[in-house]
Structures are given as structure tokens and as C-alpha cells.
Amino acid sequence: MKRSNFIDNLPRVYGIYTGGFIGFIIVMAIAEQMGMTAKAIGIAFVAFTVFIYALIGWLSRTAQADAYYVAGRQVPTVFNGMATAADWMSGASFVAMAGGIYFKGYGYMALLVGWTGGYVLVASLLAPYLRKFGCYTVPDFIGTRYGGNLARFSAVVVLTVASFTYVTAQINATGTIASVALDIPFQYAVYIGLVSILLCSMLGGMRGVTWTQVAQYIVLIIAYLLPVFWISNKMGAGFFPHFMLADEVARIGELESQFGFVKNSAADLATVPKGLAGITKAHSAVNATPWAFISLALAMMMGTASLPHVMMRYFTTPSVKAARKSVGWSLFFIFLLYSSAPMLATLSKLSLIDPTLSTGIIGKSIADVQAIDWYQNWNAANLMFVSDFNGNGTLELNEFFMGGKAVVLATPEIAGLPYVISGLVAAGGMAAAMSTADGLILAIANAISHDVYYKIIDPKAETAKRLVVARVLLVVIGFAGATIAAMEIQGILGSVIWAFDFAMSGLFFPLVLGVWWKRANRQGAIAGMLGGLAAGTWYLVWVRTGGSGFLGITQLTFGIFGSAVSLIAMVIVSLMTKEPDKATQKMIDAVRVPSGRSILGKQH
């Protein structure tokens, strides 16, 4: 497809779309006043948005390899930034992040720093060079730079392990939201979520995913920011929460020292439903050691620069220059949500614990709290729980428990916002989880179809046949992910963090050194990928089965160990074996300058 009217018209198309979506919110708000039930509003929000995404997916259908794999390399900078932001911000960012900050405070906010700082590495170390390379997938770069099927295949293995860990969490999140909004059992909701995900990506590949991700970003950012601003204003906390919540943050500190963090006995805690937590950590005080904070942030930053579903978004820009700028826009759009998460956590916590606010429940009688409508709803959904441990009839700070997800999903209701906002938030969470799941499933399916099937098994395959294989794989991987998600093995956030660790263990140094160290060769890269992945996996298993770990590296930061092993293995093995041949050296020189032809052809 040539640079078309469609690209020039993008601002108008998405402007109309945004207007239409706001119109839909207003219609729903009016319908609520006229007596539409909460359940119907929830269904309408999820069904309407998913229908729009599916429509975009259908309109973007394609039969060309470069459109399917890299959206024809014509996605403008700003729009690619939005698509990357949606690709990046998963169900974990949208639904779980504010909750994590709410419960764990400073120690958890390492994730905010890590999940943004990683983009500096992406912009400076990798994205422009991989764009110049002209690859379709990340293993495509590894396979061409280092040469040989084994290197290519090792990269596919690392990519699959990391992305698959990640995608089960996203399908799980999609299923959770669909089951709450549509009121159906989780086991079925997972598959409804999966079908919605596949509708966006199957026909159009990367092109379909790109344009649905932009649409999903618009939904999710409206859904996240609107409640934050609304609650802040309603509470009188400030018109612009990000700059005006200092008093509220200080007030929470005051209340915390007034109530005190009373430790519950093990017997009492055993009566609390699984997965719920109380407030046990200070809101704004530094409650983690420097190394605990820094190691988690570092692991997330290096993981960001190794995750293939993010990297491949920068293959879709028209030029190297655009790829660099696009990373900046991605982070800007991510910043809008991430900087709001701590504000949401602050507002949510204050509305619940401040006895002087009408919404506050701490200090009220237990019977009164149990009679509140929203408490009954969220208690029935197993996301909220109160218990009178000390038998004084009043609710104390240590007697109130909530699920992490409830902070985002329930706060609008707690703060007394109309139900239409809760419906909007559900649609936003769905958009966040779907967009990430799409990016991940596509990353895996493309790697297997392009790198394993086309490059290794059947290099003579025709485009039509390649794209059929790619689509079949997409469906197979989606169903495999959904099946595992339905088993509910690991929580959403845990598996997301593991994915980062797996990716950095196996891919960070082979990718970075591929551009920045000419001496790196095939043997070294293979040793780095497989050695790093094996070491990281071993460490995770060891710590999970009761191992003590070392250097304060936990099961959430095992990638630090994995990538260190990867670096050492790669450097030693590279130096012990022959340096790369002349042709490879010339190829690296060409990658290092933006001008000139890309290394791999437009169609390959």
C-alpha cells in the first residue's frame, strides 16, 4: 500500500473516533439517569468498544507480508507512540498498578521508575538500529546479525518463554474484566476475551493491531484520567491532582501514625479471603532498602529493552529518525497514565480511611460498613472484606482488606461517582489487557511463522502460504494461552514481572552487543542467550523451591542474575572463538548510520 489518504487523514479519523466515544459516555450517563441498570451499562461499554476494535481489525485486513509483519512501515511517529503505549500498558499497569502503590508504597514504585526508565535504553541502545536493519521480528535481527539457524532459533525460544509468560496474564486480565462486566463465569469469559483479541489481529496482523491499539489507547487513557480528576475535584483536593495532592499525601501520613500499623495474628489473617490485603506499609515514606528498590527498577528497565513485542513496534515507523522520536512519544503517553497511578492510590486511600470524609469507613461501626451497597457488591466479588478482630464493634485500619484490583475498579463507586464511570473503567481495563495480549500473541506467532517456518523450515514458501501459517499460529497460541490462563496458576502482576526477567536474561546483551560490539559473534550470542535463560530459570526455580538466593536477588529480580551470566558467557565465548567475517563487520557499519538502504529488503 502506498502512503495513502488514510495516513494523512489519521488525526481526523481518530479525532472523530474520540468525539464519538465521549458522545457514547454521555449517552450512557443520560441512560443511567433514566434508569438503565448498572449491569446493562457494563455490558454496553464492553460490547461497544470491543465491536469497534473488531471493526478496525476487519478494515485493516491484508494479504501482503510487509503490511502483516510491520504495518507497511508507514505508521506516523505520534500514532506509533500511542500504539506502543497501549501495547505496553497491560492489564497490570491499568488494573493492578495503583493497587500495588496503595498497599506497598515506595517499594512498589520502583516499577514506575523501571517501566519508564527502560525507554531511555530502548531509544539510545536499540530501536533506531533495529529499525535500520529492516527486520520483521527480533529473532530476524539476531539471525541475520550473528548468522545461522541455531542463533535464530535460540532467540525464538527466549522470545516465546518471555512473551508466553506475559500473555497468559493478559488473557487472564481480559477474562476477569469480561466476567465482572458481563456477569459470566471466568472460565467462559476467558474465551470471550480471547476471541475479541484475535478479532483485532488475525486479519490485519501488525497493521490491524496498530490501528486498534491507537483506538484502545484513547479509551484507556480517558478511562484512567477521568475518575482521577473527578474524584480529586469532588473531594476538594485540588483541580489538577498531580500538582495539588501534597496536603493529601501528608494527611495520609498523619492518619497512619494516628491509627498505627497493628499487626494481625496469623489466626485472624487465616479468616481473610485469599488475595486480599490490608494497609501495612506507609504511603509516602521510604520503606525499602536502596538495593531492593534499585534492583527491581534495574530489572524492569533492562527487561523493557528486551521485550520483543515493544521492540517490534519501532519496526513500523517510516524512518530511523521517526523510530527515535517515536520512543519519546511512547513514553510521553505512558507517562500520562503512570504519573496518575500514585494520585489515584492517594485519593482512593484517603477516601477510605479519613474519618472526616463522608466516604471514610475507618472508625465507623462494623455493622454500618457491612450495610453499605458497594461494600456488599465488592465483598460478593471476593475483593473486599472487613472483620472485627478486636471485638470492639468499630472498624480499625488493620481490620479492612481489599484486593489489589479493587483500587482501580471500585474507587469510582466508593467515591460516589455515577456507575457510568465504573463501566468506563471496565472498558479501559479491557482495552489495556487486549492491546497488550494482541501485541504479545502477534510477537510469538510472527517469530514462529517468519523465523522458524519461513527462514528455517521452508524458505521457498509463498507469501499467501506464509500468512496462512502465521494466522493459524496466532489462533493456536491464543488458545494455548487462554487454556493456561483459565487454570489461574499465577497472579497477574507476578507473571508480568517474570516475563521481564526472562526477556532480559536471554536477550538484553545479545541485542545490545549485536549493535555496540563488533567482536560479538555467533558462538558468543548463542552462549549468551541460552546460558542467560538457563541461569535465570534455574535461579527462579531455586528460590521458588526454598533456596535462599544471594545478593538480595529475589524471584522478582532473577533477571539480574540471568543477564549477568549472559554477559559473561557471551564475552568469554566470543573472545575464545573467531571474530565475525568481513561481510558481518560491514553490515554492522551500515546499521550504525541512518542513511542508506536497510540491511534486509522490504519484502523478505
Next chain:
Amino acid sequence: MSNQTKHWEKTRSLLIITLAIWFVFSIGIFLFGAEMNEVTGPFGYPWTYWFTCQGSLGIFVILIFWFANSQEKIDEEFGFSEREDE
């Protein structure tokens, strides 16, 4: 020294500066998290809290745009910039 070598040297210096700034705001300052949090910073938030919520994040955004512009200038200086119609 060839044009390309000089270009790469400048590119590498830019990378080192960029990563140094990145290091300060993602790792360096958090070595002193507890001390820094005692002091009131922008908008009345404690400094450490502000950096984790907004400060570091915002600095990363600006840093990437600054990096992209500087790299572009280096590319143009040595004639390695892409033509618009490519």
C-alpha cells in the same frame, strides 16, 4: 579518520552522556531515598516521593526527545541523515 569513524565516535559520546543522566535519575538518587525524603520538594511533595511519582518519569521523557534531536544533528553533520522521500 574516516567520516564514519568520527560519526560513530560522536554517537558513542552522546550515548554515554544519555546513559549517565539516565543512571542518575533511575538509580543514583535512590541510593539516598531515605535522606532525600526528609526534604520538601516540588509542589510540596517529599523529594523522593515526587521523583518516583513524576520527577524521574518526566525527566526520562525529556531526555529521550533531547537525545533524538542531538543524534539527528550528529547524523546531519556527517551527512548520514535520511532523505525525506526515503
